[in-house]
Amino acid sequence: MANKRNFLKQFFKDRKVVGAVSPSTRFLGEKMLASIDFEKVRHIVELGPGTGIFTDLIMQRMHKDTKLLVLELNDDFFHKLHDRIDDPRVQIIHDSAENISKYLDEELQNKQDVVISSLPLMVFSAPLRKSVVDASYNCLKPKGKYVQFQYSLQSKKFLEGIYKSVKITFTVKNFPPAFVYSCQKA
Ligand SMILES: C[S@@+](CC[C@H](N)C(=O)[O-])C[C@H]1O[C@@H](n2cnc3c(N)ncnc32)[C@H](O)[C@@H]1O
Numbered sequence: 001m002a003n004k005r006n007f008l009k010q011f012f013k014d015r016k017v018v019g020a021v022s023p024s025t026r027f028l029g030e031k032m033l034a035s036i037d038f039e040k041v042r043h044i045v046e047l048g049p050g051t052g053i054f055t056d057l058i059m060q061r062m063h064k065d066t067k068l069l070v071l072e073l074n075d076d077f078f079h080k081l082h083d084r085i086d087d088p089r090v091q092i093i094h095d096s097a098e099n100i101s102k103y104l105d106e107e108l109q110n111k112q113d114v115v116i117s118s119l120p121l122m123v124f125s126a127p128l129r130k131s132v133v134d135a136s137y138n139c140l141k142p143k144g145k146y147v148q149f150q151y152s153l154q155s156k157k158f159l160e161g162i163y164k165s166v167k168i169t170f171t172v173k174n175f176p177p178a179f180v181y182s183c184q185k186a
Helices: 002-013 026-033 053-061 075-084 097-103 126-139 156-160
Strands: 043-047 067-072 090-094 112-117 140-150 165-171 178-184
Touching: 002 075, 026 053, 026 140, 026 165, 026 178, 043 053, 043 097, 043 126, 053 067, 067 075, 067 097, 075 090, 097 126, 112 126, 126 140, 126 156, 156 165, 156 178
Parallel strands: 043 067, 043 112, 067 090, 112 140
Antiparallel strands: 140 178, 165 178
C-alpha cells in the first residue's frame, strides 16, 4: 500500500518521467519475463524499475552468475530501491536510460542478453525516445531481446522499424491493461 501511495505521489511530481499512476502487477511482470531463458542469460539490463516490482521477479529467477544493471532516473525510486536491494549481482544506477553504455565495461558493450524496459516511451519527446531505444538496441548482443510494456499499440511501428521481430501480447490483469512488446535483434 505504501508503495502504491508513493508511486502516485511521484506521478504527480513528475508525470513525464513516471508515466503511470500505480506500480505494475506481478502478473504483468511474469508476462514480461515469460520469454526469457534465465538458465542461459548472464547479462540483463532493467530500465525504469520504479518500486522494483520487476526487479524482484528478475532477481528471483536470475542465475547466480548473472549480472543485472538497473537504471532509474527518479530520485525517490532510486534511493528506495538502492537502500532495499543488497545483492552483489545487481548494480542500481541513478541515471537516464540513454546512458546505459557508460556503466558497461568495454568487453560487455553490445553483449547484453536482455533489456527489460518499463520506460513510458510515448510520453517522452521524440529525441529522448530515440536515444533510449537506440541505447538499448546498441547494448544488446546479436539476437538479444528487448522487452517493453506500454499501455497502447502506438510503439508498434517504431519498434518494428528497429528490431528484426516484434511480438505483442496483451493483459487486462494490470491497471491500466498493458501490451508487452517482445523484440529480437537481428
Ligand atoms: C511506468 S513506470 C514503471 C515502473 C515499474 N517498472 C513498474 O512497472 O511498476 C516508468 C519508470 O521509468 C522511470 N524512468 C522514466 N524515464 C526514465 C529514464 N530516462 N531513465 C531511467 N528511468 C526512467 C520512472 O521513474 C519510472 O520508475
